[in-house]
Amino acid sequence: MSCADELYVRFALDLVIFTIRDDRLQVLVTHRAEPPASGELCLPTTALGPEEDLPEAAQRGIVEATGLDSPPRHLEQLASYRAPHGDPRGRVVSVAYLAIVPEAAAALGPDAPAAWRPVVSVRGELAFDGNRILDDAVERLQDKLEDTDLATVFCGETFTIGELRRVYEVVWEDSLDPRNFSRKVLGTTGLVVPTGQLRRQETGRPAVLYQRGTARKVIPPMLRAGAADN
Amino acid sequence: MSCADELYVRFALDLVIFTIRDDRLQVLVTHRAEPPASGELCLPTTALGPEEDLPEAAQRGIVEATGLDSPPRHLEQLASYRAPHGDPRGRVVSVAYLAIVPEAAAALGPDAPAAWRPVVSVRGELAFDGNRILDDAVERLQDKLEDTDLATVFCGETFTIGELRRVYEVVWEDSLDPRNFSRKVLGTTGLVVPTGQLRRQETGRPAVLYQRGTARKVIPPMLRAGAADN
DNA sequence: GCAATAGTGTCTTTAAGACAGTATTGG
DNA sequence: CCAATACTGTCTTAAAGACACTATTGC
Secondary structure (H helix, E strand, O other): OOOOOOOEEEEEEEEEEEEEEOOEEEEEEEEOOOOOOOOOEEOOEEOOOOOOOHHHHHHHHHHHHHOOOOOOOEEEEEEEEEOOOOOOOOOEEEEEEEEEOOHHHHOOOOOOOOEEEEHHHHOOOOOOOHHHHHHHHHHHHHHHHHHEOOHHHHOOOOEOHHHHHHHHHHHHOOOOOHHHHHHHHHHOOOOEEEEEEEEOOOOOOOEEEEEEOOOOEOOOOOOOOOOOOO | OOOOOOOEEEEEEEEEEEEEEOOEEEEEEEEOOOOOOOOOEEOOEEOOOOOOOHHHHHHHHHHHHHOOOOOOOEEEEEEEEEOOOOOOOOOEEEEEEEEEOOHHHHOOOOOOOOEEEEHHHHOOOOOOOHHHHHHHHHHHHHHHHHHEOOHHHHOOOOEOHHHHHHHHHHHHOOOOOHHHHHHHHHHOOOOEEEEEEEEOOOOOOOEEEEEEOOOOEOOOOOOOOOOOOO
């Protein structure tokens, strides 16, 4: 490595970009273009520009990776990782960011370098410490659904209570009681507000459409059954 | 800066080490030995060794900064920060770690380079982004008291329910009802287990001594009143 | 009317909030 | 007995869990 100074490390940002498609939690992955691990599956990465803040760099990297015209609706720092010691690139540190894009924006060009893949299908398949990062990201996401309005970010501008419930069910891999879920969501002041519009489908009673409210925290939190594991 | 390669950044670990002394939350601070900001108050830092993992480096840095003979009872990664752009050292990234040492271990040599200072007295006084890091650390700490057994880490090997309650009151800057607190702690299975010993003081009824149990999560969480902000 | 989806109401149980009184020690 | 600290018990209220039924649409 060209920098002998112990204070310098090779640095990059790892991007964990989630969306929901086909009723499954999906993550954007790509293939490494250069050695080491050339051709292997990995998370999109980006470098830190000279004048960039960390969130700025993450946002730019996400726009580049997805080809979206707008920045993601949610972006948060996940954690930092030091690459496994066997890495031939020397001392490597990365900071991972977690982002969410709504299903509607998840369309990707057919010849895009990156692709959406169901999380369950890439578990354990990523190069370097991508698997650990992805696991941490999923856990963070599941935790944050409990006490924030993050689930609404997966939905489009407007959504039904049923669609919102599907987000919880997909991310938590569990089924929720529609009656109790409804009571909880509508009973949390400011979480969602009705738009007055209805969503019609081929059959069945039309559903009331809602949009995000001003509340960012769900107090008391939404509870999931299997949260007692250590 | 000597590294022209855009992939390399100057890197360090910032250490936020908490303890409770004199019924106040205190943090270990030191003074910068070299420019820039020489002499100013700051958090202890350390570098990443060639073969070290991030938690290893943090643990080593904490032992060096505190002079303790044992590693901290709790250590977790907080977040990564990019130093403010005006920094003459160029592109600087740091990862902050949060650690807790019990009051008993908090004794520091009189001529140690670092010193314990009440958090309230150093708020806004730290160099670089130390203030932001400290604020984040306090918030993380307050949040984690709600649904983990982290408060027990501030206590010694054994402690009374009253001592444990003081930890919550000090960190949350709030007073708790002793009766309801007792019911909650003793009603959470596996959180604390009685040792059979008693703690005697000059006067008053002796208190039953407990030690940490096996439960690491408090479910349902301990609630604090003023958690509805944002 | 039927299939399909959306929505609501009640009973029970758990646990927090808000209280006052009893118990044990040393002096 | 008194001061000081530790401990416990009850009533009320909020909210989750576990249920079945009604409502609205297209065909």
